[in-house]
Each structure stands twice: as structure tokens, then as C-alpha cells.
Amino acid sequence: MTSPQTDTNAQQTVRVELGTRSYDIAIGRGLLYQAGEKIANLLPKARVAIITDETVAGLHLQALQASLDAADVDHVSFTIPAGESSKRFELFDRLCDDVLGARLERGDAIVALGGGVVGDLSGFVAASVRRGMKFIQIPTTLLAQVDSSVGGKTGINSRHGKNLVGAFYQPALVLADTAVLDTLPLRDFRAGYAEVAKYGLLGDEPFFAWLEANWQAVFAGGPERDEAVARSCQAKADVVAADEFEGGRRALLNLGHTFGHALESAVAYATERLVHGEGVSIGMMLAHEFSQKLGLLSEDDVARVKRHLLEVGLPIRIQDIPGQMPPADTLLDIIAQDKKVSRGELTFILTRKIGESFVEKGVDRAQVQEFLKEKLDA
Ligand SMILES: NC(=O)c1ccc[n+]([C@@H]2O[C@H](COP(=O)([O-])OP(=O)(O)OC[C@H]3O[C@@H](n4cnc5c(N)ncnc54)[C@H](O)[C@@H]3O)[C@@H](O)[C@H]2O)c1
Ligand SMILES: O=C(O)C(=O)C[C@@H](O)[C@H](O)[C@H](O)COP(=O)(O)O
Ligand SMILES: [Zn+2]
Numbered sequence: 001m002t003s004p005q006t007d008t009n010a011q012q013t014v015r016v017e018l019g020t021r022s023y024d025i026a027i028g029r030g031l032l033y034q035a036g037e038k039i040a041n042l043l044p045k046a047r048v049a050i051i052t053d054e055t056v057a058g059l060h061l062q063a064l065q066a067s068l069d070a071a072d073v074d075h076v077s078f079t080i081p082a083g084e085s086s087k088r089f090e091l092f093d094r095l096c097d098d099v100l101g102a103r104l105e106r107g108d109a110i111v112a113l114g115g116g117v118v119g120d121l122s123g124f125v126a127a128s129v130r131r132g133m134k135f136i137q138i139p140t141t142l143l144a145q146v147d148s149s150v151g152g153k154t155g156i157n158s159r160h161g162k163n164l165v166g167a168f169y170q171p172a173l174v175l176a177d178t179a180v181l182d183t184l185p186l187r188d189f190r191a192g193y194a195e196v197a198k199y200g201l202l203g204d205e206p207f208f209a210w211l212e213a214n215w216q217a218v219f220a221g222g223p224e225r226d227e228a229v230a231r232s233c234q235a236k237a238d239v240v241a242a243d244e245f246e247g248g249r250r251a252l253l254n255l256g257h258t259f260g261h262a263l264e265s266a267v268a269y270a271t272e273r274l275v276h277g278e279g280v281s282i283g284m285m286l287a288h289e290f291s292q293k294l295g296l297l298s299e300d301d302v303a304r305v306k307r308h309l310l311e312v313g314l315p316i317r318i319q320d321i322p323g324q325m326p327p328a329d330t331l332l333d334i335i336a337q338d339k340k341v342s343r344g345e346l347t348f349i350l351t352r353k354i355g356e357s358f359v360e361k362g363v364d365r366a367q368v369q370e371f372l373k374e375k376l377d378a
Contacts, residue, residue, distance in 0.1 A: 123154030142192025191277025
């Protein structure tokens with residue numbers, strides 16, 4: 001595994017190695033103010049369409065616009081409503097029309113300023129308009145800085161399930177200004193932390209142990225937060241460089257998502273009930289408990305995962321989601337639409353030990369159904 005590089009301003013860089021499509025993830029406080037200069041250097045004379053959401057626009061859009069002005073970069077801005085329900089076809093359609101209406105060319109750039117919703121939707125617009133424009137991510141949530149801005153998965157949700165329409169499309173640059181996380185509500189910070197913990201759980205027990213010892217400092221800000229972001233980005237960059245299109249190992253990044261996505265879909269992406277990172281937290285707990293049920297994982301490891309997710313304030317049970325949940329059969333039907341399904345067979349990310357997850361194909365539906373029933377009745 002490579003390590004993040006640190007420069008004299010305490011900014012760190014992680015490189016995603018993908019041949020001619022390689023790119024840097026810059027991490028550090030204050031990067032938003034350098035965005036104009038960095039974009040002008042990377043894409044001289046390019047025009048920029050900023051896509052953001054209403055909440056982020058009120059907090060951080062002006063700083064980005066001022067930085068682009070200072071670097072003489074011409075820009076337009078488009079704003080979408082905040083929240084998961086914006087990851088839908090109507091907004092994709094509207095944004096494509098907005099970008100084409102502004103007469104941006106293929107060599108111009110879409111800049112996603114926001115969380116994973118803005119990033120996933122804007123990336124799909126960038127992949128589609130003129131068959132591919134330049135794309136830059138400026139992630140403003142913890143989740144987007146450690147996960148969604150890296151690796152090129154873009155797309156929208158469908159009534160058939162989560163992220164079912166989209167494209168692999170890599171950004172040309174990621175600028176993660178960790179100072180913008182100071183305005184993030186605690187609920188969204190926690191949700192992003194679930195994806196941070198995921199990297200430890202899926203493949204790096206020492207990182208999980210480091211999080212157990214340092215999570216309070218990560219939540220408080222300061223150097224531990226930046227370190228958690230950089231280590232997470234490095235973990236994701238390594239996996240993506242090895243398996244960009246999820247032929248095998250990349251599916252490990254889906255730990256907790258087979259259950260989690262079904263839960264998000266079951267609540268119709270209503271973020272007042274469940275946000276993605278919360279679904280991942282419950283899904284990771286379920287994946288570890290399911291691994292134990294299959295005789296793969298020890299009770300002690302399950303208890304350790306549970307203790308940490310609980311101490312940071314994340315939900316771990318389906319019953320933690322407010323309101324009525326559908327029965328096991330319905331959840332199983334949703335899981336059957338998961339993108340990892342192959343020839344009708346279910347795939348899950350299971351675990352032998354903390355930090356040793358693996359991809360299991362051909363998981364027996366009856367066992368999943370029985371497990372979900374037990375969990376819903378518990
Ligand atoms: N492409 C990928 O690899 C990938 C990885 C993980 C998750 N995702 C997707 O990401 C989405 C979840 O992303 P998210 O958790 O960032 O949600 P989000 O984009 O909805 O952001 C959460 C909330 O935080 C607000 N917000 C954003 N930045 C802020 C800031 N700095 N200060 C104050 N408020 C701010 C937003 O307006 C929103 O209300 C899901 O759709 C999920 O499927 C994609
Ligand atoms: O980048 C990946 O690969 C991931 O699986 C990261 C996940 O955290 C993320 O939620 C992703 O969007 C899920 O991918 P999907 O293919 O299951 O939609
Ligand atoms: Zn995720």
C-alpha cells in the first residue's frame with residue numbers, strides 16, 4: 001500500500017493510478033480558496049459549470065466563485081435541492097439541459113461542489129453531456145471526501161433500487177477541503193464516519209483499532225480528521241487502481257451496502273428516516289452478524305464492531321429506522337435487484353475476522369430471508 005504525501009502546508013495528496021486517467025486527491029484545510037488556481041492550471045482556458053445543492057450554495061459557493069474569479073476562470077452555477085431524492089432522472093435531465101444551454105464544450109468542466117448526492121448526479125451529467133466533459137470533485141461532506149468523490153462511480157437511483165442507472169466516469173481532480181466539514185451537521189458527519197470505519201472493517205484491522213482510539217479527535221477536527229480522510233482515500237485509491245470496474249476486489253467497498261441499499265430503497269430514499277451512511281452502518285452490522293450466523297465470524301468480533309458503531313452514535317439495527325419497515329420478503333426482493341447479482345445469484349461481502357472481508361457469490365436466498373426475519377422480529 002502507498003502512503004499519502006504531505007507538503008509544507010500540511011496538505012496531503014493521494015494519487016489514483018489509472019494510467020492516462022490518473023488523478024490527484026488533494027486533502028487539507030483551505031483548499032477551496034485555491035480551487036480557481038488549481039483548476040486553471042489543470043485545464044487552462046476551460047469554462048466551469050459548478051453544480052451544488054441549496055444548502056451548500058448558502059455556505060460555500062461564494063468562496064469557490066471568488067476563487068475562480070481570482071484565477072480568471074469563467075463560470076456558471078446550477079443549484080439542486082439538497083437530499084437523496086435529487087438523485088433522480090428529472091434533475092439529471094434538467095442539469096444536462098442547463099449545461100448545454102450555457103454552451104459549455106467537451107473540454108470545459110463540471111465541478112461538483114457538495115456531498116455524495118451532488119457528486120454522483122453531476123458525475124453522471126459530466127459522463128453524458130457531449131459524451132464526456134471534464135469533471136472535478138470538490139466534496140463537502142465527510143462521506144464525499146472519503147468515498148464518493150473517489151473512484152468514478154456516478155449515477156442516480158431508480159424505483160427499482162439504489163444507483164441502478166449510471167456510469168463509471170473518473171474525475172480529473174478531487175479537492176477535499178477539510179475545513180468545510182466544520183459546517184456539517186453531526187448526523188451527516190456520523191453517516192460519513194460509517195464509510196471511514198468500513199475501510200478498517202473490510203481490510204485494515206490496524207486502521208479500525210486506530211479509529212477506536214482516535215474517533216473523538218476525528219469528530220473534533222484537527223490533524224486526526226485529516227489523517228482519517230487521507231487514510232480512507234488511500235485505501236479506496238488502492239482498490240480502485242487494482243479493479244476500476246468492479247470485476248472482483250472492488251466489491252469489497254460494498255461491505256454493508258447489500259443490506260444498506262435495500263433499507264434506503266425500502267424507505268424510498270426519505271433522508272429524514274435514513275441517510276446512506278446510516279444504512280451502511282446498519283448494513284455492516286448485519287453483514288457481520290450474518291457472517292457469524294454462517295459460522296464464519298466470532299461473537300467477540302461482532303461485539304467489537306457493535307461497540308464501536310454504538311459509541312460513535314450510529315444506528316446498528318433495522319428497528320433504529322423510524323417508521324414501519326417492510327417484511328423480509330420485500331427486502332429480499334429489493335436485494336435481488338442489487339448490481340452484484342449474477343445469473344440470479346446473490347453476492348454478499350462477508351467477514352472472517354475484523355479487517356478480513358471477502359466477496360461471497362451464490363449466497364442462499366433462504367438463509368438471507370431467515371436471517372432478515374430473525375432481525376426484524378428481534
Ligand atoms: N459514488 C460513490 O462511490 C459513492 C460512495 C458513497 C456514497 N455515495 C452516495 O453518496 C450519497 C450520500 O452522500 P452524502 O452523505 O454526502 O449526502 P448528501 O450529498 O445528501 O449530503 C448530506 C447533507 O449535507 C449537506 N451538506 C453538504 N456539505 C455540507 C457542509 N459542508 N456543511 C453543511 N451541510 C452540508 C447537504 O446539503 C445534505 O443535506 C448517496 O447517494 C450515496 O449513494 C456514492
Ligand atoms: O466505490 C465503490 O465501489 C463503492 O462501493 C463505494 C460505496 O460506498 C458507494 O456507496 C457506492 O456508490 C455503492 O456502489 P454500488 O455499485 O453498490 O451502487
Ligand atoms: Zn457507500
